[in-house]
Structures are given as C-alpha cells and as structure tokens.
Amino acid sequence: MAMTLRLPAGLDAELRAAAEEDHRSLHATVLLALETYLALRETAEIKADPEALRSLAEAREAVRQGDVVYGTDAVRRLLGGRRAS
DSSP states (O other), X not given: OOOOOOOXXXXXXXXXXXXXXXXXXXXXXXXXXXXXHHHHHHHHHHHTOHHHHHHHHHHHHHXXXXXXXXXXXXXXXXXXXXXXX
C-alpha cells in the first residue's frame, strides 16, 4: 500500500534522527514503529484475557516439566510413554 504520511515537524525530526542513529532508512524506521505498535496492542489484548493468561501459564509449566516436544517422532514417543505408564 502506498500512502502519504503527514507528520508534525517535531515528530518528523525525531523519526529522522532515530533512523539515522539506528542506521536505517526512514521507511524501515516507520515500518519498525508500526510493527512495534501492533505487537504492543496484541500483548495488551492477551494480558487482558484471563483464559489466554491461563493457557500461557500452562504452556510455561509444560515447558518447565519437559513436556514440550517437536516433530512427529517425538510426539509419538511421548504418547507411547504415557500409554505405557
């Protein structure tokens, strides 16, 4: 999507200074700012959802207990071990 972005002079100067300091183009700096904003919104939504927080806590506990596996073979071994117990 192409668009024109009109910024107040102070914000424009701050954005240009940040781009220069970070050795990024102005375009890349604006994209990063937008991505960061959207990620913060998503984080706020998750933090406001008690069910999502419970699920994250359960996932964290599963990782702590070593109950998280990757790949189909690892899943089959895990399930096989559970059936044997």
